[in-house]
Amino acid sequence: MYGKKVKLRILFLLSTLILFSLIIFLFLKSLDKNVVYFISPTDIKSLPELSKKKIRVGGMVKKNSLVVDSEKINFVITDFKNEIQVTFSGTVPNLFSEEKGVVAEGYLKDRNFLIAKKILAKHDENYMPPEVKEALEGNK
Amino acid sequence: MINHLNLNKIFTITSRSQKYILFLFIIVISVGLLEALILSPEDYKQSDAVRIMYVHVPSAWISLGIFSLISFLSFFGLVFKIKNFTIISKSFAPSGFLFCLIALVTGSIWGKPTWGTWWAWDARITSMLILLIFYFIYILSWKIFSEKDKAFKISSYISIIGIINIPIIKFSVDWWSTLHQPASVNFMSETSIHSSMLFPLTIMTAAFALFSLLIFLMKYNTELIRIKNKGLDRL
Numbered sequence: 279m280y281g282k283k284v285k286l287r288i289l290f291l292l293s294t295l296i297l298f299s300l301i302i303f304l305f306l307k308s309l310d311k312n313v314v315y316f317i318s319p320t321d322i323k324s325l326p327e328l329s330k331k332k333i334r335v336g337g338m339v340k341k342n343s344l345v346v347d348s349e350k351i352n353f354v355i356t357d358f359k360n361e362i363q364v365t366f367s368g369t370v371p372n373l374f375s376e377e378k379g380v381v382a383e384g385y386l387k388d389r390n391f392l393i394a395k396k397i398l399a400k401h402d403e404n405y406m407p408p409e410v411k412e413a414l415e416g417n418k
Numbered sequence: 419m420i421n422h423l424n425l426n427k428i429f430t431i432t433s434r435s436q437k438y439i440l441f442l443f444i445i446v447i448s449v450g451l452l453e454a455l456i457l458s459p460e461d462y463k464q465s466d467a468v469r470i471m472y473v474h475v476p477s478a479w480i481s482l483g484i485f486s487l488i489s490f491l492s493f494f495g496l497v498f499k500i501k502n503f504t505i506i507s508k509s510f511a512p513s514g515f516l517f518c519l520i521a522l523v524t525g526s527i528w529g530k531p532t533w534g535t536w537w538a539w540d541a542r543i544t545s546m547l548i549l550l551i552f553y554f555i556y557i558l559s560w561k562i563f564s565e566k567d568k569a570f571k572i573s574s575y576i577s578i579i580g581i582i583n584i585p586i587i588k589f590s591v592d593w594w595s596t597l598h599q600p601a602s603v604n605f606m607s608e609t610s611i612h613s614s615m616l617f618p619l620t621i622m623t624a625a626f627a628l629f630s631l632l633i634f635l636m637k638y639n640t641e642l643i644r645i646k647n648k649g650l651d652r653l
Contacts, residue, residue, distance in 0.1 A: 287497045291578060299582050306586075314595045315540035336595060371534030373463060381597055398534045403602040405468060406612035407459030 316381045319360040328386050335362055335392055336381040336400060344376050355380060355392075366394040373399035429642050432635050439632045447625040453618035461615075468615070470528040475603075476623040478521035478546070480630055482584060484514030485549060488556070489581035492574035504570050507577065508560055509637035513630040515553040522546060533597060541590035542598035545583060552580040 306313060316336030335355055343354035350367040353376075364382050374380060379400030384393050406414075454472035461468035488507040495503035525543065526536045537543070556576050563569035591600045602611045609616065 284497055291493060291496060294575075295578060295582070298579050302582055302586075313541055315538065315597050316595055318595075371532060372467070373532050374534070378463075396534070398538070398597060399532060400597055401463065401532060401599055402610075403599045404610045405461055405471070405602060405615050407614060408462040409459070410612055411462035 318357040319355055319362040320357055322362060322386070322389055323360050325389070328389065330385070332383060332385060332395070333392075334381050334383045335364070336379070337362075339374070339376050339378060339380050341377050353380075355382060361390075362392055363390055364392045364394050366397055368397070370397045371399040373401050378402075425642065425646065429639065429646075432639050432642070436632065436635050436639075439628060439635065443625060443628040443632055446621060446628055450618060450621035450625045453621055458618045459612075459614055464532060467528065467531055470524050471615075472618050472622045474521055474524040474528055475619060476626045477517040477524065479623055480626045481514050481518035481521055481549065481553075482587060483627075484510050484517070484630060485553065485577070485580060486584055488514065489577045489584075492577040496571070496574045496578075501570065504574060505641050506634075506638065508573065509634050509641055510630070511553060511557050511560075512637060513633040515550070515557060516633075517626060517630070518546070518550045518553055522550060535597075538597045540596035540598055541594045542587065542596050545587045545590050548583055549580070549587060552576065552583060556580070 311317075316334035318337055319335060322335065337355040337357040340354040340356045340361060343352075345352045350365055351370070352363065352365050354361050355364055356362075364384075366382065366384070374397060379402060381398040381400050382392055382394040383396040383398070385395070386392055450472070454469055458469075458472075460466050488510055491503040491507045494500060495507065522543075525546075529538070530536050556573055559573040559576055560569050563572060588601075590596060591598055603609050603616070603619075611619065
């Protein structure tokens with residue numbers, strides 16, 4: 279149907295594409311843990327050793343765990359399996375609240391305690407007007 | 419591929435259609451902006467900050483769409499030696515680049531009040547930056563290679579390799595834990611944006627698509643004039 283040259287060009291382009299995909303795949307695979315933006319409290323529990331480096335822990339702010347006083351705020355990040363206590367002094371983003379996603383960046387004191395230097399709010403993919411939210415909660 | 423007669427015919431079509439597209443664009447963007455900025459409800463959690471979404475998300479979609487189009491056209495352009503496809507690709511690139519930049523900038527502006535940071539090196543944002551760089555190199559490759567045949571080939575190779583990045587952007591939020599939230603609009607499963615917010619999002623996407631088409635027609639016309647001036651009777 280097509281000439282030999284056309285077939286060869288298709289073959290050339292497709293194999294180049296496959297080669298590059300493979301390179302990128304292996305590259306990302308070797309980066310593995312470094313591609314993820316944050317780790318969960320469960321990941322911290324299973325860490326072989328605690329590093330002195332800055333890490334990011336993500337999860338939900340546990341309900342009724344948020345304590346705010348004049349100097350710092352304390353809360354618990356949970357992934358519903360494991361938890362970690364976080365302390366932070368500074369301003370928090372608008373979307374930071376209980377039962378919402380959060381990423382805390384800071385240093386581990388031990389496996390259960392993180393001294394955060396920065397708090398980022400992670401919001402979910404749900405968008406709706408306030409009235410709809412109220413109606414949904416009314417149904418619960 | 420295309421003879422002189424066809425070239426003139428295409429030129430007539432692309433010149434005449436511009437004003438209709440412009441007219442349509444003005445109508446759609448007016449409706450879109452009215453819906454997005456005034457009529458649509460505020461979000462239960464983000465309140466008015468959610469309105470950035472109506473620019474951010476459509477720009478990201480359009481920039482991904484245009485890059486995919488460029489890659490496919492370049493692929494078939496290379497395989498079947500259809501130079502017209504490559505010229506179409508070249509003419510689409512500037513609007514793709516623009517929308518990619520808009521997506522990154524509005525994302526940054528949105529990120530500061532909601533997440534608490536301008537920038538995060540998470541998988542989604544970084545891969546989007548890589549897309550911007552791909553656009554940049556693609557456009558640059560047309561500028562630096564004065565030899566036509568070379569520019570055709572090298573730019574096409576760049577766009578074909580760049581297609582690998584597109585699924586990475588799309589699925590980055592599912593494959594890795596990112597600060598960026600997962601996709602809200604899904605074709606397979608349920609969409610997690612309320613319909614009153616989905617409507618302006620769709621209109622804005624249509625408006626941006628029309629804008630890209632308009633810029634494309636202008637760029638494509640310029641290319642056609644350039645070919646005509648050179649006295650070449652075929653593309």
